[in-house]
Amino acid sequence: MSRVVVIGAGLAGLVAANRLAEVGVQVVLLHKGLGGLQLGQGTIDVFGYAPERVFNPIKAVGSVATTHPYTAIGGKAVLTGLDYLKKLLPELLLGDPESNYQLPTAVGAIRPTCLAQPSMIAGHVTDGAKLVIVGIRGLKDFQPQLIAENLARTPLPDGGRLRARHLWVDVPARDGEIDSSGLTYARAFDDEDFRVRFAKAVVDQLREDEIVGLPAVLGLKDLHAWRDLAGKLAHRVFEIPLPPPSVPGLRLTEALTARALAAGVRIVPGVRTVRYASSGDRVTSVTTAAGLGGRGYAADAFLLATGGFESGALNLDSHQVVRETLFDLPLAGLDQTPLIHGEYWGPEQPLFKVGVAVNPKMQAVDAAGIPVFANLYAAGGIIAGASGWTEKSGDGIALASAIVAAAAISKELA
Amino acid sequence: MRKLAVDVVVIGGGSTGAGVVRDVAMRGFSTVLVERADLGQGTTGRFHGLLHSGGRYVVSDPESARECASENEILTRIQAGAIESTGGYFVTCPGDDPTFADKFLAGAANTGVWAREVSVAEALRNEPRLNPGISRAIEVRDGTVDGWKLVWGAANSARHYGAQILTYHRVTKIETEAGRVTAVRCTSLRSGEEVLIECDFVLNCAGPWAGQIAAMAGAHPVEVVPGRGIMIAMNHRLVNRVVNRCIYPADGDILVPAHTVSIIGTTDVKVDDPDNLAIEAHEVQQMLDAGEVLIPGFRNSRALHAWAGARPLIKDDRVAVSDTRHMSRGMAVIDHTTRDGLDGMLTIGGGKLTTYRLMAEHIVDAMCDKRGEHRDCRTDAEPVPGSESGRTHLVSDRLHDREHDRFDEQIICECELMSRKMFTDALASQPAGSFDDLRRQLRLGMGPCQGGFCSVRATGIALDAGHLDSERANGLLRLFLKNRWIGLWPILYGDQVRQTALDNWIFQGTLDVEHLPQPTSEVVL
Numbered sequence: 001m002s003r004v005v006v007i008g009a010g011l012a013g014l015v016a017a018n019r020l021a022e023v024g025v026q027v028v029l030l031h032k033g034l035g036g037l038q039l040g041q042g043t044i045d046v047f048g049y050a051p052e053r054v055f056n057p058i059k060a061v062g063s064v065a066t067t068h069p070y071t072a073i074g075g076k077a078v079l080t081g082l083d084y085l086k087k088l089l090p091e092l093l094l095g096d097p098e099s100n101y102q103l104p105t106a107v108g109a110i111r112p113t114c115l116a117q118p119s120m121i122a123g124h125v126t127d128g129a130k131l132v133i134v135g136i137r138g139l140k141d142f143q144p145q146l147i148a149e150n151l152a153r154t155p156l157p158d159g160g161r162l163r164a165r166h167l168w169v170d171v172p173a174r175d176g177e178i179d180s181s182g183l184t185y186a187r188a189f190d191d192e193d194f195r196v197r198f199a200k201a202v203v204d205q206l207r208e209d210e211i212v213g214l215p216a217v218l219g220l221k222d223l224h225a226w227r228d229l230a231g232k233l234a235h236r237v238f239e240i241p242l243p244p245p246s247v248p249g250l251r252l253t254e255a256l257t258a259r260a261l262a263a264g265v266r267i268v269p270g271v272r273t274v275r276y277a278s279s280g281d282r283v284t285s286v287t288t289a290a291g292l293g294g295r296g297y298a299a300d301a302f303l304l305a306t307g308g309f310e311s312g313a314l315n316l317d318s319h320q321v322v323r324e325t326l327f328d329l330p331l332a333g334l335d336q337t338p339l340i341h342g343e344y345w346g347p348e349q350p351l352f353k354v355g356v357a358v359n360p361k362m363q364a365v366d367a368a369g370i371p372v373f374a375n376l377y378a379a380g381g382i383i384a385g386a387s388g389w390t391e392k393s394g395d396g397i398a399l400a401s402a403i404v405a406a407a408a409i410s411k412e413l414a
Numbered sequence: 415m416r417k418l419a420v421d422v423v424v425i426g427g428g429s430t431g432a433g434v435v436r437d438v439a440m441r442g443f444s445t446v447l448v449e450r451a452d453l454g455q456g457t458t459g460r461f462h463g464l465l466h467s468g469g470r471y472v473v474s475d476p477e478s479a480r481e482c483a484s485e486n487e488i489l490t491r492i493q494a495g496a497i498e499s500t501g502g503y504f505v506t507c508p509g510d511d512p513t514f515a516d517k518f519l520a521g522a523a524n525t526g527v528w529a530r531e532v533s534v535a536e537a538l539r540n541e542p543r544l545n546p547g548i549s550r551a552i553e554v555r556d557g558t559v560d561g562w563k564l565v566w567g568a569a570n571s572a573r574h575y576g577a578q579i580l581t582y583h584r585v586t587k588i589e590t591e592a593g594r595v596t597a598v599r600c601t602s603l604r605s606g607e608e609v610l611i612e613c614d615f616v617l618n619c620a621g622p623w624a625g626q627i628a629a630m631a632g633a634h635p636v637e638v639v640p641g642r643g644i645m646i647a648m649n650h651r652l653v654n655r656v657v658n659r660c661i662y663p664a665d666g667d668i669l670v671p672a673h674t675v676s677i678i679g680t681t682d683v684k685v686d687d688p689d690n691l692a693i694e695a696h697e698v699q700q701m702l703d704a705g706e707v708l709i710p711g712f713r714n715s716r717a718l719h720a721w722a723g724a725r726p727l728i729k730d731d732r733v734a735v736s737d738t739r740h741m742s743r744g745m746a747v748i749d750h751t752t753r754d755g756l757d758g759m760l761t762i763g764g765g766k767l768t769t770y771r772l773m774a775e776h777i778v779d780a781m782c783d784k785r786g787e788h789r790d791c792r793t794d795a796e797p798v799p800g801s802e803s804g805r806t807h808l809v810s811d812r813l814h815d816r817e818h819d820r821f822d823e824q825i826i827c828e829c830e831l832m833s834r835k836m837f838t839d840a841l842a843s844q845p846a847g848s849f850d851d852l853r854r855q856l857r858l859g860m861g862p863c864q865g866g867f868c869s870v871r872a873t874g875i876a877l878d879a880g881h882l883d884s885e886r887a888n889g890l891l892r893l894f895l896k897n898r899w900i901g902l903w904p905i906l907y908g909d910q911v912r913q914t915a916l917d918n919w920i921f922q923g924t925l926d927v928e929h930l931p932q933p934t935s936e937v938v939l
């Protein structure tokens with residue numbers, strides 16, 4: 001049986017590992033920590049701004065510049081990926097590739113995203129809706145007045161308006177604790193008794209027809225906790241994602257990890273991959289920093305899904321040299337100088353578009369388009385050419401490039 | 415137009431102005447301080463943080479050395495809360511002239527600056543990250559000082575003695591009549607209101623802007639030569655004492671542990687405009703190289719933030735204008751009567767933050783002389799509000815405080831251990847303040863995450879506290895992020911790039927801050 005090493009456990013690494021394992025490939029997933037998926041907003045973005053607000057994400061994918069990763073990835077892989085995730089995680093992801101949800105954020109902006117968790121959908125903004133944003137005193141990352149007032153004064157993407165007010169409740173996640181993380185609250189919401197107490201504190205303050213916006217902490221293990229709470233409140237409720245730690249992000253990461261393990265992926269957590277060995281035009285093994293001299297993993301193909309600057313996959317050193325930190329791969333985007341400029345609210349910093357160039361098989365290529373190694377593939381944030389956070393395209397690129405890479409690898413090994 | 419009438423107007427709310435207004439008020443004059451921005455927003459908020467022992471000047475400038483030594487002692491008494499008595503070392507690094515240490519010790523003996531040579535082993539034991547190749551180490555009584563706390567302490571003391579403090583008021587004109595100053599005109603930058611302050615004396619403490627102020631009174635130009643210096647804050651305290659190279663003063667020869675960071679500096683380049691201070695890439699490299707000499711591996715630690723300040727040196731014909739480091743740091747009080755035939759105004763230039771109290775004493779003495787009256791200076795005798803206990807600051811103070819209130823108070827800025835109450839109290843005392851104004855008092859957003867986690871909380875809490883509406887709240891958030899970036903992008907590398915990418919994922923990815931309703935006009939203060 002052929003063997004593949006996937007490096008990185010973000011969305012790209014987890015999806016690729018699942019896809020490969022499902023077709024019978026023996027997969028080893030090495031990661032030094034869980035990726036951005038568990039820190040992010042817990043939805044699947046495909047395209048949110050191009051740079052104007054995007055309503056039909058799959059259409060936007062089809063009209064990107066040639067330097068954008070979606071050009072090599074292609075819209076078909078995006079559709080395959082979205083369909084795959086919806087089927088793999090039906091309790092966690094809903095949505096339509098041709099239509100973005102427009103969901104409130106924890107500062108009260110209205111953010112486009114493609115697939116969202118069922119617990120978030122009622123937040124999709126509509127003309128005339130009446131929202132009440134409920135803050136919890138013990139949870140400082142959710143400031144309901146800011147959210148409500150910003151939502152109320154924002155013209156909706158399709159022209160309408162909504163009404164929003166806020167209220168506070170004081171229900172500690174744990175007795176005597178006044179400064180709890182979202183995670184602590186999520187664990188509390190897993191518990192029915194807590195939900196009863198919470199509902200009691202809120203229900204009398206609700207007005208007819210109001211949709212209740214809450215921090216995205218409505219249960220971690222119990223994926224129906226939000227629905228149960230909605231029933232207890234007899235109102236529609238929706239979750240608004242918080243900065244890390246992100247409960248919706250954790251739900252996705254845990255679900256994808258569980259599926260991968262069930263499919264037979266061997267996950268080696270908490271290890272940093274530090275070097276590789278090659279022979280001719282092939283990578284033969286990678287080595288992790290474990291014990292003396294490290295531990296080697298040989299394989300037939302390797303997928304680099306190590307993310308971007310945030311995960312340390314790319315590094316800008318103090319002498320202003322940018323490197324891909326594992327294979328020292330050639331980088332694209334370095335010609336856009338200066339890489340960093342002083343305007344915070346200005347154009348995207350060119351540095352953050354630097355990355356590895358790929359061909360339509362997701363092999364890492366050099367400036368001439370030649371694969372650096374025949375069996376080295378790349379997926380996700382490591383790929384050059386996108387501004388994931390401004391476009392809201394990070395998840396879509398990670399997902400679809402993983403789909404393409406997994407398909408190319410299994411074809412190559414077959 | 416609003417009208418006020420006082421004896422003395424003090425212009426400039428840096429350390430000098432704050433010290434002067436305190437001294438003036440303590441001597442019983444009625445007085446107003448006018449500052450165009452917030453207190454400590456000029457040079458005083460862009461300095462190195464070193465409370466000099468005098469060691470730096472024992473060879474190059476014995477007079478300054480003496481002044482520093484005695485002021486250091488006084489400030490440690492009267493402004494204990496702003497000072498951390500870290501102690502310091504002067505070390506001879508590989509390649510440095512080892513005989514300078516002998517000159518240093520002789521100079522110290524000569525000027526009364528406390529100094530003691532210690533063994534290299536002892537120095538390395540106390541500061542294990544120091545370059546193991548150092549050949550000599552001299553212990554001194556350097557400390558670190560929080561310039562903002564110092565200024566607020568002096569200003570609060572002045573208020574206690576009846577002084578008024580007008581921040582965000584820009585002086586636009588100094589009125590004169592028959593060769594005498596009669597009033598100061600200023601404009602409120604928040605409301606646009608004109609304020610006319612009648613007075614019979616103006617003390618110009620505008621630091622590098624002192625020349626501009628003198629010109630407003632029609633005086634002959636006072637030539638100020640702003641000497642720009644850059645500093646970089648590195649994450650963590652790489653050292654717990656101030657570490658100086660034991661050489662003739664040069665660039666990048668001091669590392670100062672201040673609060674949770676260590677600051678390397680500085681440079682000295684003549685510039686024309688104190689409002690326009692660049693942080694050049696080559697100077698950043700120069701500082702990192704200099705850091706490497708003191709602390710091997712310096713470049714591998716994380717640079718958090720950079721800033722630049724301009725030394726308010728008054729031109730001194732004895733040295734070339736391009737070489738500001740070797741101009742006297744000694745203070746100069748300019749008497750506009752003899753110089754310009756203008757009565758009722760004095761300008762002060764030069765000096766150091768460490769000697770701010772002494773500078774104030776000199777200029778207020780000079781004013782009393784000109785008024786023909788004698789009133790004693792008492793600023794050295796009485797601690798400022800908040801420093802009464804005489805207990806100096808420790809880096810662990812906040813941890814200690816949070817240990818005590820953690821069951822009652824949320825921590826809003828984890829990096830700097832700022833509690834919710836600290837924030838809401840500061841906000842209540844400065845309800846029109848920007849988050850940067852609050853930052854200077856609270857260190858909000860000054861740690862490793864550079865505002866990544868705390869700034870949205872701060873925005874929501876400020877709105878919740880009822881001091882502003884959501885449009886201004888968003889505007890303040892935008893302004894805060896923009897301002898943090900000024901000090902970030904010039905030093906962005908390594909882990910701070912990681913942090914920036916994470917912050918971008920949070921602000922733009924998760925929160926979509928850019929797509930909040932755009933303010934009708936950008937908030938600027």
Ligand SMILES: Cc1cc2nc3c(=O)[nH]c(=O)nc-3n(C[C@H](O)[C@H](O)[C@H](O)COP(=O)(O)OP(=O)(O)OC[C@H]3O[C@@H](n4cnc5c(N)ncnc54)[C@H](O)[C@@H]3O)c2cc1C
Pocket residue numbers: 425426427428429430431448449450451452453454455456457458459460461462463464465466583584585586619620621622623641642643644680681722723724725726764765766767768769
């Ligand atoms: C790079 C550098 C490092 C330094 N490091 C140290 C150190 O480690 N230790 C030390 O003791 N000293 C140090 N110094 C010196 C010390 O910082 C300064 O001497 C001191 O801060 C000067 O204070 P000031 O009040 O005179 O000037 P400033 O702090 O600049 O105050 C002048 C004020 O005038 C205001 N102003 C200007 N124009 C107007 C107007 N039209 N209307 C109203 N207000 C106006 C400005 O906004 C400003 O706040 C350093 C200086 C520099 C440049």
Ligand SMILES: Cc1cc2nc3c(=O)[nH]c(=O)nc-3n(C[C@H](O)[C@H](O)[C@H](O)COP(=O)(O)OP(=O)(O)OC[C@H]3O[C@@H](n4cnc5c(N)ncnc54)[C@H](O)[C@@H]3O)c2cc1C
Pocket residue numbers: 007008009010011012013030031032033034035036037038039040041045244271272273274305306307308310311312313326379380381382388389392393394395396398916919920922923924925
């Ligand atoms: C706070 C936050 C908010 C976000 N918000 C959004 C959002 O709003 N919209 C959006 O589209 N995306 C968002 N993302 C990003 C998104 O979820 C993806 O993380 C990103 O697009 C890249 O995915 P990835 O799988 O390629 O890499 P990552 O998710 O970064 O995962 C990289 C993986 O590689 C591992 N790794 C790296 N180097 C090594 C090594 N040498 N050895 C072993 N393992 C290694 C890491 O431990 C990690 O498991 C956010 C991310 C963060 C952090």
